[in-house]
Structures are given as C-alpha cells and as structure tokens.
Amino acid sequence: MNFKIPERKRKTIKRFFNIALVLIGLLLVIFNDTLGKLEGFEEFIALYFLILFITIANWIFKQIKALIRLKNEKTKTELMHLKSQVNPHFFFNMLNNLYGLVDKDAKKAQELILKLSDMMRYSIYDGDKDTVLLSEEITYLENYIELHKMRYHKAIDIQFNIDTNNTDYEIMPLLFIILLENAFKHGVENLREHAYVHITLTAHNNEVTFEIENNFDEAQDSPDIGIGLKNLKRRLELVYPKKHTLTLSKTDTIYNATLNIKGL
Template structure:
C-alpha cells in the first residue's frame, strides 16, 4: 500500500511539470503575438512538438536519455527564437549510452529556471551552460547561469516538485545540490542508474 501511494504521488508530481512549464511559455508567447506574428507562429509549432512529447512521453515511467536530450535541445531552440538579445547557451553532451532509461522531464526544470531567473532578467551578457555526462551507470546533469544579484528568488513549485520526485524515484541513489557564487547559480543533479 505504501508503494502504491508513492507511485500515485509520483504520477501526480510528474503531471504537474507539464502545466508549470507550458504556463510559463504561453505567457511568454502572449507578448510576442502582436510584435512578430511570424516568429510567434514558429514558436507555437515548436511548442506543440514539445507538448506532444510532454503529454505522451512525459506520462511514462521512463524514457531514454536521448529523448530527454532532444527535448532539452528543443527547449533551447525555442528560447533562442523568442529572444531579441544576444544570449550564450551551451549544451555539452558526453553520453556513452543514450538508451539509458530515466524518469521523463527530470532535467527541464533546472534548464527552465536558468532561463527564467537568468536570461529573462538580464539585459546583457546572459549565459546558460548545460552539461550532461554519463559514466557507466551514473548520469550527471549540471546547469550554470548568471543572474541579477539584486533579484531575490524563493524556491518555487518546480524545484520542490523535482526534489520530491527524486526522493520517490531515486531515493538514496541521487544527489542534488545548488550553489550561488557572486552572480552565478549552479544546480547539479547526479543519478546512479
């Protein structure tokens, strides 16, 4: 019964990732519709591809690492299309086995936060560095971004959701750490699969 309760809670948390992500993106698209309708159309198509993944793959217990990598690339491309400022985004992937199975939509919260609290707030020199490295059965996902040191952020629903999902699905086989040094925020998640 305890196991069933944990599975139910995990599914509930997983289903919250989609609305949270898409709510933020739709708010961003709203402002673009009048400014640049052609760009808005392209963004909507890209967003629909991402929604398809979230709806169909996001409800599964596990997906391949490659599917998550593709989803993150789409997310990055979506953001590059919508910004009218110069941003530096790097996504370094060093994966030995792209068929490793992981819980879907696990990394996107960290990427989304880097854009939301860094790129969207900064006027100049915004950067997001993302890396995904696997070694045998260990996956390390790291996101580093700069932010406006004057802005204060409370931990939102996304990070709390992620932490709980990790407790339920990867208890005792994960580590998750965040740090702030000057104007650089770093989040690192490691899983032993």
C-alpha cells in the first residue's frame, strides 16, 4: 500500500522544518559559549551547516527551475500568439475572390477552394507545431503562389528556384510566407504591368537561405515596417537566437529580402 502525503501537509512540514532550522541557528549563536563545551558539539555544528547548505542550495535550484519554466511558458505563449497573426488577411481576401468567381468560372473556383483548403489545414494544424519539414514549407509556398496566379488578371513574372538535395530539414513553420506575402501585397497588387517576384530557396549543410526580390510602385511605397515583419523578427529572435540573419534592402523600385538560418 502506497502512502502519499497530501501536498498541503508536505508544505506545512517543510515550513516547520525551515523554521526549526532557523531557530537552531539562533540558539547556537545565543548559547555558543555554553553549548561549545558539550561533547560532540563540533560534529553537530558540521552537520547543521551541511543541512543548512543543502537546504539553501535546494531552494536556489527550485527558484532557478521555476524561472526557467516560467520563461519557457512565456516564450511558448508568445510564439502561439505570433503564429495566430499569420495569414488572416490573405484568407479573407481569397474568400472574397471566391465569392465573385463561383458564378463566373465554377471549375476554377473549385481548384482555388482545394488549394485554399490545403493552405488553411497546414496553417491551422502544422502551424502549431514546433517544427515541420522544409518540403512541407515549400509546398505551402507553392500553393500560395498558385492561388495568386488564379487571383490576378494580369501577367506576372513569378519564379521559384529551389537548390537543395535535402528537403528533410526541420524548420519552424510559417517563416517564409511573411516575406512572400509582402512581395505580393506591396509589389504585385500595386503594379498594373511588368510585376515580378523572384524567389530562391537554398538548403545545404544544415543551412537554409530564402531570397526574394520584387519590384513595386514607388508612389505606393510605405516606409513603415508592417506588423508581419515585426512578427517575423520576433519569432526568429525567440527560436533562432544568434543563428539567423534577416537582411532587407530596397532601391527606387526594387525590394530585396534575404533570410538565412544556420545550425538546423
């Protein structure tokens, strides 16, 4: 038969033990002259300080452990919140497009619904995971590009080049989509003609580099950093501290973004 002391009683016993330890220390200080003459006093002092040291060390260890656990829980909560902010406006826009497309081109609408469904499933379920395979992220990006090709009624030069012999690298989900979204939102959407988005994804030797270049209308350019990029930067700081670089640059009409992650 297993006998387990209730948590409340354990805390009471522990509190009593700590108080007793302090009282013994006070008695030793106050009656040091008298107690010091007793036989075995030195051994008792050695044992007392050993117990005191163990008790203090145990308390410090538990405090550090609690702080680490609290920090990890805070990080996980923050990451969940940041992930929940990814893509809601994209899905909203695509649903609006679907509404207008159903009567005009039912077959195209069906294709769009299937791809949108795959993206939503990935975003909701796989997006909650700590890591996913690089191949899954690539498929997600390809679906996003295909949906945009269906959406726009204008010629767009879209190139997605992949250079890797291993797509089984594990990586945090929904990383590259923010940079791709920005290329379409601030570039393609505002250009009537000659819009382009060129993407290169390289993965070798436990290192992944995602480069994207797009042109934009200088008159429509906004100097402010959007919430998406702030979101991305914070997620990278939390998951890949000192293992990543994110470089953003632009000329008059061309925007470049490069994300590099090492040590995968």
